[in-house]
Amino acid sequence: MAWLNGLLMIPMLACAGWGAMALYFRLALPHVGRWLVAGLWLATWLVLVFLLWRGMPWFALAGISILMLGLAWWWRSLKPLHDRPWADDVAHLASGEVQGNRLVLHHVRNFRWHTRHEFTPAWETRTYELDRLTSLDLFISNWGRPAISHVMLSFGFDDGQFVTFSVEVRREKGERFSEFGGFFKQYELAIIAADERDAVQLRSNVRGEQVTLYRVDISGDAMRELLLALVEEANRLEYEPRFYHTITANCSTLVFVMMRNIIHGLPLDYRLLLTGLLPGYVHARGGLVEGHELAELRRLGRINERAKQAHGDPAFSRHIRQGVPGWAMQDKPT
Incomplete structure (x- = not known):
C-alpha cells in the first residue's frame, strides 16, 4: 500500500501547487488576503496528505475531490472582460x-x-x-x-x-x-x-x-x-x-x-x-x-x-x- 500512496503523492502535490498559485493570482483580494487563502489551501492539502499516510485513503480522496471540484467550479466562472480600468x-x-x-x-x-x-x-x-x-x-x-x-x-x-x-x-x-x-x-x-x-x-x-x-x-x-x-x-x-x-x-x-x-x-x-x-x-x-x-x-x-x-x-x-x-x-x- 505504501507504493500506491507514493504514486498518489505526485498528482496531489501538483494539484496543491497549481491550486495555490491560481488562488494567489486570481482571487479578487488584497495581496495579504491572497497569501492567506493560498496558505490555507496548502495547509488543507497537508492534512489530506497526512490522512493518506495514516492509512485513511478514502478520507483523503474525499477531501481532494471536494477541493478540486470547488476549485474547478470557481476557475470556470472566471471570464475575460472588456470593461476594466485599462492602462x-x-x-x-x-x-x-x-x-x-x-x-x-x-x-x-x-x-x-x-x-x-x-x-x-x-x-x-x-x-x-x-x-x-x-x-x-x-x-x-x-x-x-x-x-x-x-x-x-x-x-x-x-x-x-x-x-x-x-x-x-x-x-x-x-x-x-x-x-x-x-x-x-x-x-x-x-x-x-x-x-x-x-x-x-x-x-x-x-x-x-x-x-x-x-x-x-x-x-x-x-x-x-x-x-x-x-x-x-x-x-x-x-x-x-x-x-x-x-x-x-x-x-x-x-x-x-x-x-x-x-x-x-x-x-x-x-x-x-x-x-x-x-x-x-x-x-x-x-x-x-x-x-x-x-x-x-x-x-x-x-x-x-x-x-x-x-x-x-x-x-x-x-x-x-x-x-x-x-x-x-x-x-x-x-
Whole structure:
C-alpha cells in the first residue's frame, strides 16, 4: 500500500501547487488576503496528505475531490472582460475592415512617448492600400532575459507607411506583467496596431530594451494573408474577449497558428515558446534574408542607436533600417 500512496503523492502535490498559485493570482483580494487563502489551501492539502499516510485513503480522496471540484467550479466562472480600468496604452483594441482593396484600421495607436509614464496620446483611423503592401519585418525586443523577448510584426507599404502589430497583455492601470500570472487568467489578450515609431520607440528609446529588426522573406500573398488574419483576430477580440496565456496565447504562438494556416507544414518548435530564440526558428525555415548567418542578421539588425538618433525624425522608419539586410533601398521616402 505504501507504493500506491507514493504514486498518489505526485498528482496531489501538483494539484496543491497549481491550486495555490491560481488562488494567489486570481482571487479578487488584497495581496495579504491572497497569501492567506493560498496558505490555507496548502495547509488543507497537508492534512489530506497526512490522512493518506495514516492509512485513511478514502478520507483523503474525499477531501481532494471536494477541493478540486470547488476549485474547478470557481476557475470556470472566471471570464475575460472588456470593461476594466485599462492602462492608457492598451485602452483600445485594434479593429478593421476591408473595403475593396483598402484596409481601414481603427484605433491605431500613435503616441508620442516622453517617458514611461508621460506621453501624448493619440488613437487614429488609418487607411492602407493592400496592393501597395511590400514588406514584413520582425522586431524582437529583449529586456535582459536572453530567451524571453517581445515579438512585433511591422507591415510596410510602398507609400512609406508602416503599421506594427503587437500581441500583448491588456493590463489594468497600475498593473504589472508577470509571466507566472499569464498562466492563471490574470490578463486579457490585446492586439494593438500602432504607428511603427510609437511601437518601436516605446521599447528602444523609452524602456531601454534591446530591439533587433529582421526583414522577413515571405511571398506577397502570404504577407497579405497574415495581415488580414491579424485584423480578423483583432475583430474577434473586440467582441469576444479572451485571456492571455504565457504559452498558448502569447506574442509568438498566436501568430504561429495564423502562419500555420497560411504555410502548411510548419513544425512545432521550442523556440516558439522561448521567444528570444524565435529568429533562429524563422531563419532555419528560410524565412529571413538569404546569404547571411543568423549572428550577422542579429548584429546588423540592432536598431537602438539609430532609433535614438532619429527619435523625433518623421523619417524614423527609414533611419532604423539603414544597414539592415534586405533594406538596400534606404533613400525610399517614409
